[in-house]
Amino acid sequence: MAAHRYWRFANIVPAGGGALEITELQLLDGTTRVDTPATLTTSLPPTSGGVESLRDGSVGSAVTWRVTKGLSIDFAFGAAAEVNNFRMGSGASPSTFVGTLALQWSDDGVNYTTLRQGDTYVWPGPFAWTRNVVNATRVRSYGAVMSQNGDVALSVPMPPLMEPGDLLVAFTVSTVNPPVGPAGWSLLSTVGPVGSVNNYLSMWSKVATEADRNGAYNGTNNTNGQVLALASGIGTPSLESSLGAFDNLNVRTKDLPVITASGDGRLGLGAGYWTLAFISGTTDMAVSPIPPWLKLFAAQAQLRMGVAALPGMKPGDATVGTWSTTATGTGGGWAVLSAIFASSAAIESTPFPVRGMPVAYLPPAQPNPAQIDMGRARSISPGKFRRLFAETIVGQGNGRVRGFTLDYVNPLNKPYPCRVRLVREADGQQVRETWSNANGAYDFQFVDELQSYTVVAYYLAHGKRAVVTDGLTLANGKVELMP
Template sequence: MAAHRYWRALSLEAYGFKGLELSEFQLMAGASRVDAAATLTANVAPASGSLASLKDDSLNTSAFWSAADVRALVLAWDFGSGGDQDIGDIRLGSAADPAKFLLVARMQFSDDGVTWINAFTASGIQWPGVRAKTASVVDNTGPNTVSLLHFNGANGSTTITDERGKAWTAQGNAQISTAAPIFVGPSLLLDGAGDWVQTTSGLTDFAFGTGDFVVECRFRTVKSGAQVLLDFYATGGAGKNWQLWLNGNRVPEWYTGGPSNAIALTANTGAVTTGDTHHVVVRRISGVLTIFVDGAPAGSAVDMNDYSNVGAGQFAVGAQVGARNAAYDVQGNIDEVRVVKGSGGVLRLPFVPAWMPEYDLATKYAINSTVYARPAFDTPSPTAAGNIPVYGVLREIPSRFRGRADYLTGVLGQGIGRVRGFTLDYVNPLNKPYPCRVVLVRESGNLTVREQWSKADGSYDFQFVDELQSYTVIAYYEGHAKRAVITDGLTRANGKVELMA
C-alpha cells in the first residue's frame, strides 16, 4: 500500500455498551510507530479526558466517549505536506474497563482530505489487560507463513507487497486493480497475455519437503480454458515441485512436477464458473493432501511426495513460468495468496468460519489476533480465558457442531448472497442517516438469520446468505419507541438479493 498524508479511523465499536475509552491509539508502519508527529483531531470531543492522551504514549491518561457518540466518532490524522505514511497496523492502549475497549475499527486513507479509500479493518481486537497495549501480528500462522500477498495498493500500481518481506516483480501488464474487488479492496489484474507476478527470493520456502503445508488463493477468471494460479513447477531435477491450476475443464487441481509429472489431486466439485469469485485451498497434514473449494472439502489423497525441487527458478502467480506455457496464463483477478510451510499447530481446517462477518470485516491484515465479528447484542467477555476465537486461524468445526446450512453454504443456493441497504430517518429532518438495530428474516419459516446495527451513515450489509431465498428486513428505530420499518419480499428476481463479488 502506498503512503498517504491523511488517515482516519471510523465505524468504531466497543466491546460493550458503556462507551469507548482508550489510553492510546497509535498508527504503525510495520513494527514502527509513526503517528507521533501527526495532528490528531476528532469530529466529536471526548466526554472526558483529551485527544492528547491517545498520543502521549502514557497508559495512565485516557479519552472517553459515550455510547451515543461512538457510532459517529471519527479520529483523523494529518501527517502534513511531505509527511506521507503507509499505515498497515494500529496499536491501542486500554483503560480500566474491558467493556469500553475497542473491538472494531475501519482505517481509511486520503491524499486530499476529501476522498477516502478503505485501507483495512481491525475486527475483534483482543483485550490486552488493564492499562496495557495491544501486541500486533501480521498473520496468525506466525513464522510458518512464507508468503502472504494482499495485492493492496493504488489502481494501476505494479508494486507488490509481501507481508513476509519477499521481493516481487510484475511481468507484462500485471497490476493492482481497484475496479473489481475479490476480498475487500484491490486485487491483482491479469489480461491473459503474458501477465504474472513472481519472486526469486527464498525459493526454498516453497520447497515443502515431506512436511505439512497450506497453499491458498482467491480468484475470478473470465477465461474458459486451463490456467495456472500458483506456479512452482518445472520438469527434471531431483524431488518434486508443484502447481495449483485449473485444468482444461476449469476444475481446480494440484499438479506435481520434477523428474515425473503427475496429477496429485483433482477437486470433485466440477468446474469453477467464469465471472464468479472462488477460493481454493490445498493443504497437506501428516501425508494427507486435501483440496477445499469455496470453503468445502473437495477431495483427499495420500501424498508422500518430497517437494524439495527448486528447479522452477521462481514462484509465480497467474501463469506457468517455470516450464513456460503461455496458453495457461490467467485472465482475470487473483487475491489473497498465502503459502504456509509447516503447520505450527494452528492450521486447522476446513476453511469455514464459526461466524461469518456481519460488517465489512473480511480483513486483509490480521491485527492483534483478530477474531470473528459478532452481532451487536452478543457482547463477549474480554476477560474470560478462551472465550474469544481467533480470526484468520483455520478452525476445524465438525459437521455436528455447525450452524444451520443456510448460514454458511445455503439450503437452496450456495450461501453467496447479500442483502444490504440504508436506514434513514422518517421524521424531520427526513432521510437523515439513522443508525439502528436491523434484523434479517428468511421468509421461509420466518427464521431470523442475522442481526446487526446499521452504521453511522445508515448502511447495513448482511453477507453470505442463501441467495435463492426470500427475505424481510426489519429496522427497529430505538429513538422512536422502537417503531419498526419493514421491507419484505427481497429476492434475486427483484435485485434486492445480490451475489457476493
C-alpha cells in the first residue's frame, strides 16, 4: 500500500445517531503507531475537550461533539506516511461511540480517496481501547445459482459487491474427478464420490480483477454452485487449511470436519452437498448451530447444497457444525467441506470486531439468489445500490425485531402476508425489508441493538395502505438480542 501525506477520518456517524464521545484516535502501520509527527486538526471544534487529547495515549480524557455532520479529523504529515490500521478509545456510553466512519488519504490535502469504509464498530466498554482493525477476513458478498440437473456447463455470476483483490471462492458439484474448472481458477480441495451418480464437492479460488465484475464462474460437468468474495483488511485472504468428508449411508445429517483456527481474524466456511437418486418431496438444507454459523445459502427443491460462514475465529476455535436435510428417498450420500481462510498478511493480535457479528459483515440470506442480478456491480440502479448498501453494510448488530402482520376479518385478526420495512429512527434510514410469511410473521435479524426503530407494513389490498409501529427499542423489549 502506498504512503500518503494527508490522512483523515470522515463520514463519522455515532452509534446512537447523536453526540460523539471518544478518548483516543491513533493511526497505525500494522501495529506500529505513526501519527505522532502529524499535525492534528478537526473541521469542527469539539463541544468539550481538546483535540490533542485524542492522541495523548490515555483513554481517560474524553473529546465530544454535539453534532458530527461535516466533521473530519485530519492528520497532516510532513512526509508521506504508511497507514493501514487505526485504533480508538471509547467514552462512557455505547450510544456516543463511533458507529461507522471512513478512513481516507490524499496527496494534496484537497482530493481524498477512501481506504476503508462500511465497517461498524463495537463499543469495547467504558474508557477502553478497541482491538486491532485490519486482520479480519470476511465475506463481502456472494452469488449463487439454483439447481441445474445433469452434466451441464455451470455459470455462477460474480458477487455483486466484490472488489478487485478479493479472493473469490467457488463451491461446485461435479460428476468427474478430477473436476474441471475454468481458466484462472485454482482447485483448493475436492471430496467424494457420493450417491449413485458419483458426485464430487469441490472448492476453487481466484484473485478478483476488475474484469471479473461483469464475469462469472463458468465450469463444466457441474450441477450447482456458489461464488463468495472474501475480503480482508490487509492483502488478499488465502486458504489456511481445509478438510473434507463423505459417506453413502443415506443418513439425514453429517458433521463437518473439525479444523482449529491458528490465529485471530480467521473466517471459517462450511459447505454441504446431499445427493439423492430418487427424491420423495422437496429438499431443504440447514446448518447447526445458528449462531455461530451464519447460513449464506441453502438448498431448496433439487439443489441440495449449502454454504455457511463462521466469522471471527480466534486461536483454538473449531469449525464444529452439522449439515442436515429433509430429503427422503434412496441412493443418498453426503459430501462436506470445512475451510479456514486468513489474511495473507494477518497481524497476530486481537481482531477488530464488527457489532453483533465479530470481524465480518455478511449479506443477509437471500431466499432465491437465482432471481437476483448477482453481477453487473457497476451498472445497478441507484435505488438497488442503496438497498444493497443498507442490507449488507449499514445497521449490522446483535439485535432482532420481529412480529406479525394481521388483518381484522370479523370476528378475528388473521395473518396478512405483506411487505414490511424496518426504519432506523435516528436518521430515517431503511435498514431492512422483507415480506411477512403465510402466518404473517416477519423477523429482522442481526440489526443494531442500540438503535430505535419503526416498522412499516404495507397492506396493499386495502384503502389503509400502511400500518406503523414506532419507538421499538431494547429498553422496552421490542428489540431483542439474538440468542
